[in-house]
Amino acid sequence: MSARVLLATRNAKKLAELRRIVAEAGAAGIEIVGMAEVEPFDEAPETGATFEENALAKARDAAKATGLAAVADDSGLTVAALNGMPGVLSARWAGAHGDDEANLRLLLGQLADVPDERRDAAFVCAVALVVPGVAGAASEVVLRREWPGTLVRQPRGDNGFGYDPIFAPGGGDRTAAELAPEEKDAVSHRGQALRALAPHLAELAR
Incomplete structure (x- = not known):
């Protein structure tokens, strides 16, 4: 038995990441499809106060629209x-959604006078799986993982996306954008969350 699972994102790098992790987890019989492979549907704005709320809302919308x-x-x-900011506003911290360069510039400017010993940060990922059920009774799983580190003063590295070029995992010497994809998958917030989700995906193919 096989199962098609929709990843409700238009981020091609996230799609590739989930496909890699599902393959590495040995979740046989799972076909990960992207938004370009299903009929278009209305996507609600991200208005949740937490990562968990936003992830669950997106997964619910996608499951309802596509089955x-x-x-x-x-x-x-x-x-x-910054008292936990940018948090759920990370992708639109500078105003326009997904403008990585503007977000980086703004954040670095806000932290310009913050000494190195106070530049602690963490990447957070909440991932949700919604499986349509009989009579509209869907099953839902929500998981959260964190990846602690510190913020460097100048972007470094060409891999990754978002804030990866200024995030040094665990306070190490390399930024997340200087890690190879397989290195990042092994330790990142999203890698941790998606690996934790893999057993739930594997159940769909049984």
């Missing part, structure tokens, strides 16, 4: 010196 089991994530950066 497929749907996975969605909401992730972002929490900065201790």
Whole structure:
């Protein structure tokens, strides 16, 4: 038996990441499909106060619209010196959604006077799986994982996306954008969350 699972994101790098992790987890019989492979549907704005709320809302919308089991994530950066911001606003911190360069510039400017010992941060990912059920009774799973580190003062590295070029995992020497994809998958917030979700995906193919 096989099962199609929709990843409710238009981010091609997230789609590739989930496909890699599902393959590595040995979740046989799971076909991960992207938004371009299903009929278009209205996508509600991200208005939740938490990563969990946003991920679950996106997965519910996708499952309802397509009839497929749907996975969605909401992730972002929490900065201790900014009282946990940008948080759920990470992708639109500078105003326009998904403008990585503007977000980086704004955040670095806000932290310009923050000393190195107070530049702690963490990437957070909440991932939700919604499986349509009989008579509209869907089953739902929501998981959250964090990846602690510190923020460097200048972007470094060409891999990854978002805030990866200024995030040094565990306070190490390399930024997340300097890690190879398989290195990042093994330790990142999203990698942790998606691996934790893999057994639930495997159940769909049984």
